[in-house]
Amino acid sequence: SESPPLLVVLAPSRLADVWSDMERVAAALGVPERGRELVAKLKARMVTVAQKAGSLAERPTVACIEWTEPLMAAANWMPELVEMGGGQNLFGNAGERSPRFGFDELLGADPDVILAAPCGLGIERTLDELRQLAGRSEWASLRAVRERRTFVADGSQFFNRPGPRLVESLEILGEILHPQVFHFGHEGSAWRRV
Helix, strand or coil: CCCCCCCCCCCCCCHHHHHHHHHHHHHHCCCHHHHHHHHHHHHHHHHHHHHHHHCCCCCCEEEEEEEECCEEECCECHHHHHHHCCCEECCCCECCCCCECCHHHHHHHCCCEEEECCCCCCHHHHHHHHHHHHCCHHHHHCHHHHCCCEEEECCCCCCCCCCCCHHHHHHHHHHHHCCCCCCCCCECCCEEEC
16 A cells, blocks of 8 residues: 655745755655755855855945846845855845845945846846846946946756755855855856856
8 A cells, every 4th residue: 555645844944944954854755864964064065165255354245136027135045145155135134035125225225246046047037137127227327237246147046946056056156256265166157247
């Protein structure tokens, strides 16, 4: 006779939730030690980046855009990743849903860095979406645009999914925020400068 399927409900909103969910899935599969080992390895990689980034004097302000129309900031685990990557997150709070914000708020904050990684979109589609914002006359006045620190990333493959690739997402943030320090080889395939 067939046994009923085991249902494991996952609803992470912070990095700690992502790690505990990975361990819960491994336990449900009967291999709890493998889950703990995986989480330990992923956390260790992240700590290495966070410690190096934490030692840097520069902490650029960052606007992470998860959607362009309407404008929505990346929240959940993204503020944590930005801080670990050596930046200061401007919009969205760790552990909360992605909030809407206005273009005037973006202008008022005038971030050092803008990263667009819309939910479910790859780089090419994100570039298309960003053209709408870039078409606004005030866009060129933003510090991140003037200083060529505007970036697009593959949100679908990295930032938007609560899994092991969040480690690579942190590495990407390191490369974007502190290119003089971090070189993981993600540029071109996972992110691009606009």
